[in-house]
Amino acid sequence: MTSIALEGVGFVYPDGTRALTGVDLKIGGGELVAMIGQNGSGKSTLVRQLDGLLRPTEGRVLHDGADVAETRVAALATRVGIVFQNPDRQIFAGRVRTEVEFGPRILGRAPDEAAKAAREALQVVGLADLVDANPYDLGYSRRKLLTLASVLAMNTPVVVLDEPTTGQDARGVARVQRVVRELAAAGRTVIAISHDMRFVAETFARVVVMGGGRIILDGSPDEVFAEAAWPMLASTYLEPTLAARVGVRLGLGSTPTEASLVDALSKQSSGILPT
Amino acid sequence: MLELHGIGYRYAGYATPVLHDIDLRLADGELVGVVGANESGKSTLCLIASGLAPGSIGGGLTGSLSIDGVDMARQPLHAFATRVGIGFQNPATQLSGVTGSVFEEVALGPMNLGLPARETVERTKAALATLGITDLAEREPRRLSGGQAQLVVIASLLSMRPAHLVLDEPTAQLDPEGTRLVAEALRELASTGTGLLVAEHKTDLLDGLCSRVIVLDAGRIVLDGAADLVLADSRLEAWGVEPPSRIRLGRALAGRGSDPSAIADAVLAR
Numbered sequence: 245m246t247s248i249a250l251e252g253v254g255f256v257y258p259d260g261t262r263a264l265t266g267v268d269l270k271i272g273g274g275e276l277v278a279m280i281g282q283n284g285s286g287k288s289t290l291v292r293q294l295d296g297l298l299r300p301t302e303g304r305v306l307h308d309g310a311d312v313a314e315t316r317v318a319a320l321a322t323r324v325g326i327v328f329q330n331p332d333r334q335i336f337a338g339r340v341r342t343e344v345e346f347g348p349r350i351l352g353r354a355p356d357e358a359a360k361a362a363r364e365a366l367q368v369v370g371l372a373d374l375v376d377a378n379p380y381d382l383g384y385s386r387r388k389l390l391t392l393a394s395v396l397a398m399n400t401p402v403v404v405l406d407e408p409t410t411g412q413d414a415r416g417v418a419r420v421q422r423v424v425r426e427l428a429a430a431g432r433t434v435i436a437i438s439h440d441m442r443f444v445a446e447t448f449a450r451v452v453v454m455g456g457g458r459i460i461l462d463g464s465p466d467e468v469f470a471e472a473a474w475p476m477l478a479s480t481y482l483e484p485t486l487a488a489r490v491g492v493r494l495g496l497g498s499t500p501t502e503a504s505l506v507d508a509l510s511k512q513s514s515g516i517l518p519t
Numbered sequence: 520m521l522e523l524h525g526i527g528y529r530y531a532g533y534a535t536p537v538l539h540d541i542d543l544r545l546a547d548g549e550l551v552g553v554v555g556a557n558e559s560g561k562s563t564l565c566l567i568a569s570g571l572a573p574g575s576i577g578g579g580l581t582g583s584l585s586i587d588g589v590d591m592a593r594q595p596l597h598a599f600a601t602r603v604g605i606g607f608q609n610p611a612t613q614l615s616g617v618t619g620s621v622f623e624e625v626a627l628g629p630m631n632l633g634l635p636a637r638e639t640v641e642r643t644k645a646a647l648a649t650l651g652i653t654d655l656a657e658r659e660p661r662r663l664s665g666g667q668a669q670l671v672v673i674a675s676l677l678s679m680r681p682a683h684l685v686l687d688e689p690t691a692q693l694d695p696e697g698t699r700l701v702a703e704a705l706r707e708l709a710s711t712g713t714g715l716l717v718a719e720h721k722t723d724l725l726d727g728l729c730s731r732v733i734v735l736d737a738g739r740i741v742l743d744g745a746a747d748l749v750l751a752d753s754r755l756e757a758w759g760v761e762p763p764s765r766i767r768l769g770r771a772l773a774g775r776g777s778d779p780s781a782i783a784d785a786v787l788a789r
Binding site for chain 2: 257259261281282283284288329330332333383384385386407410411412413414415416417439441442481482483485486487490493494502505506509510512513
């Protein structure tokens, strides 16, 4: 388990664009955290601070209480695995198998262990039949799943997913959801950036909302999608799930997911809630 | 009018076709959604409708594609440029890589069409304003976030004002506000007579935007009809397509609660 803390983190890109301001965030080992916010609100920049791909220009990043400023990216890579938004910035190998074995090999695992880790990871994402395919012969959605497998195979205690459901159909989204839950069950931390509010509400225990390079909300889906928080969501151009909106229209309180809405309705009709 | 007749297609180096017997007519000003599971043929259909397959990437095409009555089989690839635009799924693939600012990137298309400078500048400003990205004009295209890049790519297509436009998941990386702006821009474009074909997983976006929706399954059109009917079809999930939220939620809540009609109203209110 690796706990992560950001203390007063600010970040300015070399071209002068400020992406983060005064970010304080603590994420405990095994937490399931979604990060939401409008495009350009700093989500991707923030997660790149976690494994040293970017270093904060202000403040500090701690892993298990220790400042990582002096830790090499290679060492941080054993703790934090990031699946990028754009799979084509990650894929380099000519074969699916080689692509997924690369991570564990570079972390120093023996060839047979790396091969086993790769097989298991490909099984989890549903690409087991394509071990010998060329990644660039795969469609976009499968290339996304391939990069997910590559990071899973590294078995890092922290897994960061940048828009994991982009380009996935209903089955693909369900598969990503299952992978996230299995990681959580194994005690690993998952941090995911997403614009898919239904995926966020159904999958994550905690939701961090970014706006203008700052954290503007941080709570459970119940709290973040509650009516009182809607103006805050609107300020970063987000809107709650349809289930949340319907729940409020029906006077049922905060019902971010369809399941919670159905549940609240049955409580209402059985007289537990006022009608 | 963009017409596909009896289209079949296999990629270069592969024996098995990925599209079969595709018949499709896209009228001027029509906004048609394309849905289907991953690997059902949506992206391939986009490549064919825009002439890139086989024009640019090879492969074996059967059947015919005609645009405004012209059979495109004997036309050079550049003849497609003014007739049909395409937006790729991955915006990073589409950015030209030869411009130093977003403004230049969006101006590149009209400039290459040989338009006068004044009109190029006007179109570029209008496209940026339509998508709410005027403030990105001076930014370096390579340094944009995924969602910003997607908006820039769509602005680059708008500035070319193509007679037909094919978009492969144009909002995949966009936040809800960006998605809303793109939807408005597409609606506006259709109202000026552009025929649009939009492949999307987000049925919530197509719901209310498209007049017609086509479902692809394993490379074939299995359903083609009015958007309201197609998006409410009970077979969608079996084809790997998520029904729109209002349909799904309406089903989940049907018959529940003490006042079912109030629930239906609450689900359908926009």
